[in-house]
Amino acid sequence: MSQNNMLAMILAGGRGSRLHDLTNKVAKPAVSYGGKYRIVDFPLSNCANSGIDIVGVLTQYESVLLNSYVAAGRRWGLDTKDSGVFVLPPREKADEALDVYRGTADAISQNIDFIDTYDPDYLLILSGDHIYKMDYEKMLDFHKANKADATIAVIGVPMKEASRFGIMNTDGEGRIVEFEEKPKQPKSNLASMGIYIFNWKMLRKLLVADMKNPDSNHDFGKDIIPTLLGEGKSLFAYEFTGYWKDVGTIDSLWEANMDLLDKKNELNLNDTSWSIYTEDVSALPQYIGPNAKVERAYITQGCRIEGEVRNSVLFTNAVVEEGAKVIDSVLMPGAYIEAGAVVTRALVADGIKVGKDAVVGSADSENILLVAKRVKGVE
Amino acid sequence: MAKAFGIITSPANHIKIEGMQDYRPVGAFSFLGRYRVIDFPISNMSNSGIDRIQVYVRGKVRSLAEHLGTGRHYNINSKRGKLQMLFSERSSVNDIYNTDIAAFAENLDILERMRQEYVVIAPSYMVYSQDYNALLNTHIESGADITLLYHKVDIAKECYLNCDVLNLNKQKGVESIERNMGNTKEKNIFMDTYVMKTSLFIELVKKARKLSSMYTLPEIVSLSAAEMDIRGVAHRGFFASISDFNSYYGANMSLLDYKVATELFHSDWPIYTKTTDACPTQFFEGSDVKNSFVSNGCLIEGSIENSVVGRCVTIHKGAVLKNCVVLAYAEIGEGVHLENQVVDKWAKIIHAKEIIATSEKPGYVKRDDTL
Numbered sequence: 001m002s003q004n005n006m007l008a009m010i011l012a013g014g015r016g017s018r019l020h021d022l023t024n025k026v027a028k029p030a031v032s033y034g035g036k037y038r039i040v041d042f043p044l045s046n047c048a049n050s051g052i053d054i055v056g057v058l059t060q061y062e063s064v065l066l067n068s069y070v071a072a073g074r075r076w077g078l079d080t081k082d083s084g085v086f087v088l089p090p091r092e093k094a095d096e097a098l099d100v101y102r103g104t105a106d107a108i109s110q111n112i113d114f115i116d117t118y119d120p121d122y123l124l125i126l127s128g129d130h131i132y133k134m135d136y137e138k139m140l141d142f143h144k145a146n147k148a149d150a151t152i153a154v155i156g157v158p159m160k161e162a163s164r165f166g167i168m169n170t171d172g173e174g175r176i177v178e179f180e181e182k183p184k185q186p187k188s189n190l191a192s193m194g195i196y197i198f199n200w201k202m203l204r205k206l207l208v209a210d211m212k213n214p215d216s217n218h219d220f221g222k223d224i225i226p227t228l229l230g231e232g233k234s235l236f237a238y239e240f241t242g243y244w245k246d247v248g249t250i251d252s253l254w255e256a257n258m259d260l261l262d263k264k265n266e267l268n269l270n271d272t273s274w275s276i277y278t279e280d281v282s283a284l285p286q287y288i289g290p291n292a293k294v295e296r297a298y299i300t301q302g303c304r305i306e307g308e309v310r311n312s313v314l315f316t317n318a319v320v321e322e323g324a325k326v327i328d329s330v331l332m333p334g335a336y337i338e339a340g341a342v343v344t345r346a347l348v349a350d351g352i353k354v355g356k357d358a359v360v361g362s363a364d365s366e367n368i369l370l371v372a373k374r375v376k377g378v379e
Numbered sequence: 380m381a382k383a384f385g386i387i388t389s390p391a392n393h394i395k396i397e398g399m400q401d402y403r404p405v406g407a408f409s410f411l412g413r414y415r416v417i418d419f420p421i422s423n424m425s426n427s428g429i430d431r432i433q434v435y436v437r438g439k440v441r442s443l444a445e446h447l448g449t450g451r452h453y454n455i456n457s458k459r460g461k462l463q464m465l466f467s468e469r470s471s472v473n474d475i476y477n478t479d480i481a482a483f484a485e486n487l488d489i490l491e492r493m494r495q496e497y498v499v500i501a502p503s504y505m506v507y508s509q510d511y512n513a514l515l516n517t518h519i520e521s522g523a524d525i526t527l528l529y530h531k532v533d534i535a536k537e538c539y540l541n542c543d544v545l546n547l548n549k550q551k552g553v554e555s556i557e558r559n560m561g562n563t564k565e566k567n568i569f570m571d572t573y574v575m576k577t578s579l580f581i582e583l584v585k586k587a588r589k590l591s592s593m594y595t596l597p598e599i600v601s602l603s604a605a606e607m608d609i610r611g612v613a614h615r616g617f618f619a620s621i622s623d624f625n626s627y628y629g630a631n632m633s634l635l636d637y638k639v640a641t642e643l644f645h646s647d648w649p650i651y652t653k654t655t656d657a658c659p660t661q662f663f664e665g666s667d668v669k670n671s672f673v674s675n676g677c678l679i680e681g682s683i684e685n686s687v688v689g690r691c692v693t694i695h696k697g698a699v700l701k702n703c704v705v706l707a708y709a710e711i712g713e714g715v716h717l718e719n720q721v722v723d724k725w726a727k728i729i730h731a732k733e734i735i736a737t738s739e740k741p742g743y744v745k746r747d748d749t750l
Contacts (some may be wrong), residue, residue: 006434034659035658035659036659036675043399108617211750260661261661269658270658270661270676271690276656276658277656278656282650282652284411284413284672284690285411285413285641285672285673285674285675286660286672286673286674287637287640287671287672288668288669288672288673289637289670290669290670292668292669293667294662294663294666294667295662295665295666295667296662296663296664296669297661297662298659298661298662299659299662300659300660301413301658301674301675304637311660314659323708
């Protein structure tokens with residue numbers, strides 16, 4: 001806590017059920033993205049790069065892999081004497097029975113004791129399933145400069161899509177005057193990114209009261225923010241410009257991967273001043289065979305390509321055999337495309353094999369095909 | 380505790396790699412894009428359950444020290460195990476004093492404190508996969524005093540000229556160790572790899588010191604061949620000795636045959652290295668890559684054929700690389716044509732339009748150089 005007296009809590013308990021079979025066995029924050037990363041690497045690396053020492057990760061749904069993954073804080077450099085990543089699933093306490101996290105705010109309330117041990121001035125609440133690079137320290141400076149009680153990061157969205165988001169209506173100075181969840185007639189296009197900075201002492205009081213309120217959903221968006229506004233607290237909107245993606249569906253996960261193929265992609269994972277850190281795997285550099293064809297692709301170590309790859313993202317240890325074609329597709333770690341198979345507009349899940357000469361997906365499909373089960377080859 | 384500890388030696392004085400060695404010892408040379416040569420012996424030891432490893436270093440230590448760090452990335456137990464760098468002073472009077480035995484003698488107190496009954500000694504400049512635990516068991520079962528690993532080759536006239544060879548009798552007993560003079564095709568190339576009891580090793584170091592300050596470990600072992608049971612064990616699989624510039628280039632090139640690469644890399648025998656957190660490699664419209672190993676973090680718009688590309692290399696539009704080894708962070712400018720070149724780290728080739736050499740005599744572009 002030596003660096004900025006702000007502690008971060010990452011909400012990582014959700015399933016992400018619209019990702020279908022991808023999240024049968026792992027929570028959404030643990031889903032693979034961008035060739036070598038998992039989604040949760042983004043908030044964790046952002047924390048590490050923003051000088052935040054203590055990060056709590058609130059897990060609930062299918063948390064075994066996620067828990068062990070984030071517990072290895074050294075991957076993100078969060079392993080000095082004063083720093084660490086703490087995995088916080090629901091737990092039984094001396095005076096309380098074991099209970100699930102009933103909402104985003106409840107997840108924090110149930111860990112007040114954990115936060116108190118570090119006695120932070122500020123609490124940063126993050127979501128574990130967004131892809132973006134952000135300096136939270138700049139947001140904290142903004143929060144302090146405004147002497148705010150709470151600051152909410154917002155991003156401008158196209159006005160016609162604004163009714164899908166939680167929208168912040170602000171005055172000229174960025175002060176939030178109204179919060180509307182999915183408004184039918186939006187007055188502004190500033191959508192909440194689910195990133196909050198609170199003065200901890202104030203939030204703590206509010207959470208203790210919220211826990212006892214039988215009518216509350218125990219949710220930041222539905223309960224805590226409206227209560228703060230109702231009490232006349234000082235809330236500011238911190239406008240973020242840059243790449244930000246909430247990958248809720250197979251289509252949007254595919255799209256977020258495809259974004260990396262642009263020559264000037266905004267996420268720019270090549271920028272070493274703000275690296276995204278992840279698990280270190282022992283794999284050969286990618287091998288591209290004598291008859292291969294690779295164009296407009298994002299490919300990581302461990303891959304072996306003997307066929308054709310166009311407009312696609314290939315994750316660790318993916319294989320494309322001779323004569324196979326992978327077009328407009330995403331191959332998750334260990335996906336194996338056998339000789340002669342053709343994969344178009346598809347997302348092939350971890351370790352899934354597409355058999356010899358099989359054809360999956362099509363160029364004019366409306367949605368991206370999720371291939372989560374072995375596809376038999378053509379005899 | 381493993382029965383053996385490991386020692387990784389510096390190459391002898393006659394191993395010289397023009398150009399690249401001006402910047403770092405051979406062990407710290409980039410290999411096949413993302414590795415360093417020393418990753419192979421250390422991973423072999425780590426995979427064999429050896430968790431006390433001593434790396435002997437001398438001169439130009441920076442890049443090696445940075446790469447080895449705490450040794451954590453080699454999967455060595457952080458409490459019970461240890462990766463140790465042992466330094467030896469370089470004599471400036473005469474290079475003949477800079478022997479491996481001199482380095483061992485300088486660190487004799489540390490060697491004498493080792494509790495492991497056996498020692499496995501391997502070189503930092505050779506690339507191969509070997510289960511040292513299996514080798515140790517062979518050694519113990521045979522009852523030999525010393526076991527040496529060798530690789531049988533039939534190109535000893537042209538290659539491995541800086542290496543030592545084992546002269547074996549029919550029972551694989553070692554009769555002597557001598558330099559490969561290139562006089563016959565078939566030779567048993569000594570892989571500078573030894574297994575023996577720690578006590579015998581210390582005895583040999585002391586004995587060599589008494590006899591001559593010039594003696595090296597292979598020399599004292601060879602001298603002891605008459606009175607000791609020294610046996611050779613043949614190694615199978617990929618083997619490369621990085622003992623001159625051509626062999627460095629050639630070893631990288633030979634692995635471009637994926638079948639050959641699978642002789643070195645096995646799924647149950649990981650080769651560990653230090654991560655740089657580089658993102659995946661991006662191929663742009665118009666890129667054309669064939670028969671190459673490409674590391675992470677590269678931006679590729681040009682053509683690459685039969686080449687090994689290190690991390691974070693930029694290959695601009697219209698650039699053509701053929702039979703090249705390009706080290707990390709290099710930049711190849713628009714329309715530049717390179718053939719049979721080793722391009723060292725951070726080099727920028729922008730103004731030169733064509734640099735072409737032959738595979739028999741590959742070219743070298745210096746580190747940090749702009750051409």
